[in-house]
Amino acid sequence: MTDEIVANRVHDLLDRAARDRGDAVAVIDSCDRQMSWAQIAAASHEAADILTEAGVRPGDRVILVFENCASVPVFFFACSRLDASAVVVNARLSEAELTRITAHSDPSALVFATDASEPARTQAERLGARTATGMFGTVAVVSRTGAAPEAVFDAAEEQVAVMLYTSGTTGTPKAAMLTHRNLIAASQATAEVRGIAAEDVCFLALPLSHIFGLVTLMAVTRTQGRMRLEARFQVDRLYQALQEDVTFLPAVPQMHAHLFHYARANGKPRYTRGLLRFVSSGGAPLDPAWKREAEAFYGVALQNGYGLTEAAAGVCATRNSFGDPDISVGNPMGVCTFRLDMEAKGANPAEGIGEILVGGPQVMKGYFRDPEQTAQAFTQDGYFRTGDLGRYDAAGKMHIVGRSKELIIRSGFNVYPVEVEATLTDHPAVIVAGVVGRAVAGNEEVLAFVKVGAETEVSEAELKAFAAERLSPYKRPSRIIIARDLPAAPTGKILKAKLIETFAAQLEGPELV
Numbered sequence: 471m472t473d474e475i476v477a478n479r480v481h482d483l484l485d486r487a488a489r490d491r492g493d494a495v496a497v498i499d500s501c502d503r504q505m506s507w508a509q510i511a512a513a514s515h516e517a518a519d520i521l522t523e524a525g526v527r528p529g530d531r532v533i534l535v536f537e538n539c540a541s542v543p544v545f546f547f548a549c550s551r552l553d554a555s556a557v558v559v560n561a562r563l564s565e566a567e568l569t570r571i572t573a574h575s576d577p578s579a580l581v582f583a584t585d586a587s588e589p590a591r592t593q594a595e596r597l598g599a600r601t602a603t604g605m606f607g608t609v610a611v612v613s614r615t616g617a618a619p620e621a622v623f624d625a626a627e628e629q630v631a632v633m634l635y636t637s638g639t640t641g642t643p644k645a646a647m648l649t650h651r652n653l654i655a656a657s658q659a660t661a662e663v664r665g666i667a668a669e670d671v672c673f674l675a676l677p678l679s680h681i682f683g684l685v686t687l688m689a690v691t692r693t694q695g696r697m698r699l700e701a702r703f704q705v706d707r708l709y710q711a712l713q714e715d716v717t718f719l720p721a722v723p724q725m726h727a728h729l730f731h732y733a734r735a736n737g738k739p740r741y742t743r744g745l746l747r748f749v750s751s752g753g754a755p756l757d758p759a760w761k762r763e764a765e766a767f768y769g770v771a772l773q774n775g776y777g778l779t780e781a782a783a784g785v786c787a788t789r790n791s792f793g794d795p796d797i798s799v800g801n802p803m804g805v806c807t808f809r810l811d812m813e814a815k816g817a818n819p820a821e822g823i824g825e826i827l828v829g830g831p832q833v834m835k836g837y838f839r840d841p842e843q844t845a846q847a848f849t850q851d852g853y854f855r856t857g858d859l860g861r862y863d864a865a866g867k868m869h870i871v872g873r874s875k876e877l878i879i880r881s882g883f884n885v886y887p888v889e890v891e892a893t894l895t896d897h898p899a900v901i902v903a904g905v906v907g908r909a910v911a912g913n914e915e916v917l918a919f920v921k922v923g924a925e926t927e928v929s930e931a932e933l934k935a936f937a938a939e940r941l942s943p944y945k946r947p948s949r950i951i952i953a954r955d956l957p958a959a960p961t962g963k964i965l966k967a968k969l970i971e972t973f974a975a976q977l978e979g980p981e982l983v
Contacts, residue, residue, distance in 0.1 A: 478626045479650050480688065481550040483657065484511050484543075487694040491668060496691075499539045499699040500707070501586050503607065507694060510543055513605035517548035520602045521579060524611050528553035529619030530578040531633065533571065535593055537561050537701040539586035542678045543687060544606040546632070550650070553622050554578075555630045557645070560679040560960050561590035568593060571635060574643040575838065578617040582610040586701060627651035627831070633838055634681055636779050645838040646780045648681075655831040656782035657688035659804030663787045664718070664748055664773075666693040672718040673711050675700035675725065677960040682752060685783035686720050703962060705732040712741055719749045719768075724962035726751060726764055727901045731923050733767070740767045750775055752784065756797040757892040765792060774799050776870055780847070780854055781806070782832040786868050798867035806830035808868065809853065810860065816877040818884060822861040823871050827853035859886070876966065878907030878914050880944045885916055887966075890947065893940045894920055899928040904956060904964040905947065917977070918947035919969045921956045928952065951976050 477483050484507070487496070492508030505513065526532055532549050534556055536542045542558070549556040557575045559568065561583065572580065582594035584601070585608040599610035623629045631653050633645040660666070672690050674697050676683035690697050695718070698711055705728045712719075726749075733740065749768050752775040764772045771792040776799035777784035786808070788800035802808055810824030811817065817824045833854045836844035847855055859871040872886035879885070887905035894903040901921045907914040918937075922928060933950045957968040970977065 477650070477654050478624075479550050479553075479629075480631050480653050481514065481547040483654070483688065483691045484514065484547045487511070487691055491694045494668070494694065495696050496694075497540045497543065497697050497699055499586065500701045501539060501607075503540050505540050505605070509605055510540075510547070513544045514547040514551060516604040517545045517606060518551045520604070520609075520611060521545075521548055521552060521554065521581075524579040524613045525615070526552055526554050526578050527619055528622045530554045530617055531557050531575045531620075533557045533559060533568075533575060533577045533580040534583075535559055535561050535563075535568070535580060535587075535590050536583040536678065537587040537590065538674065538678050538683070538699040539583050539607075539701060540699065541583045541586065541606045541609055542699070543691070545581055545609070546678075546684075546687075550631060553629060555620070555633050555647070557633045557635075558679045558684065559635065560677055561587040561593065562960065563589075565593070565596065570643055571645075572614075575633060575645060576617050578614055578619075580612040580614070582612075584608055584610045625651075626654065628835070630835060632684065634679070634684070634779050644840065644843060647835040647838050648779075648782055649835050652782045652832055652834060653685065653688050655804060656685045656784070657692040659806070659832065660685055660689040660784055661693050663784075663789065663803050664689070664750070666690065666695060666718060666748075668694045670695040670718045670748075671698065671715045672696065672720070673698045673700070673708060673716045674720070675703040675708065676720060676722070680960065681779045681783040682720065682722075682777065685777075702960075703728075705729055709733065709738065712746065713743050715745060717745050717747050719746065721749075721751060722962045723751050723756070723760075724902050724958070724964075727760075727895075728962075730763060730767055731901055735923065735925065741769060744769075746770055749773065750787075752777060757896050758795055758797055759896050761795075761797060775803075776800075776858075776868065778828075778856055778858070780834045781828050781830075781856075782834070785828055785830075785832060788867075796867065798863060798869045800867055802830075804830065804832065806832055810862075811855070814855075814859075814874060816859050816872070816874040816884065823859055824861070825874055826856045826858045826860045826868070826870075828856055829853045876906070878905075878916055880907075880914050880916060885914075885945050890916060890918060890937070890941065890945055893937055894918055894933065894950070896940075897928070897933060897936050899923070899926045900933070902956065902964060904966050904969055906966050906969055908970060915948040916945065917970065918950045919956055919964075919973060920950060920952055922952055922954065924954060949977060 488511035594610035814825030
């Protein structure tokens with residue numbers, strides 16, 4: 471299957487699915503709404519008419535305020551039909567966050583999934599949105615005047631399909647512009663590497679406002695399979711879905727960790743249904759012991775991967791067999807290319823560690839109306855600077871060492887947070903961990919924050935002793951804060967920038983034993 475045959479716009483993938491498998495169920499959402507591929511395509515035409523009536527023109531932006539539901543693909547593909555760019559955001563953003571993104575993206579309309587998301591309904595009511603109904607259900611629409619359209623291009627590699635905010639919830643908004651070519655290439659790479667087929671049923675709790683979830687939607691559309699869209703991750707619903715029909719499970723490590731803890735806490739058996747054929751993990755490093763636990767639970771190989779918004783999600787993935795101890799992120803997907811910058815911040819040439827630079831058709835066009843940040847993000851020959859540090863192993867597979875911005879320099883030594891996090895999550899009481907640095911007089915200290923189960927009892931002293939047996943002295947956390955929950959993004963990824971602020975009182979208090 472080649473891109474030239476299939477698509478020049480992302481909605482071409484949908485139209486092909488409607489032609490080939492129109493009667494097949496495409497989406498089941500957490501409202502128990504089912505839509506076939508033909509219905510999704512027809513509803514996207516309805517949605518395009520609604521957007522046109524709202525004043526949307528080619529080159530405009532449309533903010534889609536949703537939690538995962540059937541309306542998301544409908545309005546996403548509707549934007550494509552109009553050559554407008556979808557700005558997909560999570561409905562759980564605060565009023566201030568949505569206001570910032572609206573001001574920055576300058577949309578001609580906002581659409582709210584009012585029948586599937588209480589936060590979206592609240593935001594829509596605040597703005598006085600008007601109701602619109604169709605095959606997709608009920609949404610609310612706000613029109614804005616004065617939005618300046620961008621240029622429209624026939625070429626898929628130039629026309630922007632979606633804008634995703636990489637830091638829009640705090641500080642200065644920054645929107646990655648992903649073209650139709652970016653998403654089409656990413657869908658092809660994901661489908662081929664993961665072996666997705668029309669018979670697959672994908673459990674998708676990953677937010678479609680995040681690139682991991684959005685490209686999974688694209689890959690399933692390309693292969694004409696089925697998606698179970700979950701508005702929010704609920705571990706009991708995942709466990710139940712696995713007992714029914716799920717064959718394909720993309721997730722972040724936190725989701726897997728919650729599932730294993732849920733099964734243990736409720737005396738549930740490991741997965742034995744036998745339908746599951748593919749499980750992936752992304753967004754955080756794998757610990758060897760944890761990987762073994764995951765494979766023992768699922769009974770299939772756990773595949774790892776690496777990706778980022780600016781490169782349309784997955785750019786690297788493993789293809790390992792069951793029981794393979796490999797904890798790398800594998801080899802480049804599709805036709806992506808990598809190289810390492812050994813002169814970047816945090817690089818360690820002696821250990822083969824450098825900043826990962828990515829090239830290929832999945833790499834974004836740039837940041838919206840921000841030529842300065844766009845120029846800084848690329849090398850002169852067009853490679854994207856990821857800000858991530860990595861190294862190759864003897865087999866040529868990539869290992870992620872950490873973020874250059876998160877690098878901790880303690881007593882002159884580089885401390886990579888992912889190594890400390892992997893050590894802590896190896897403790898049976900720890901579900902997930904986040905490690906950050908904090909400046910102290912003439913140095914940096916290592917701070918760790920761990921999430922444990924509601925019924926789990928473990929002390930800071932016990933975890934420090936556990937770490938001391940496994941880490942060099944300069945890598946050991948000076949404090950380990952134990953919590954029932956940690957600040958996290960909708961994907962479950964820990965928001966490290968909020969850890970110190972959230973637990974300021976505990977950090978100033980005495981160590982608990």
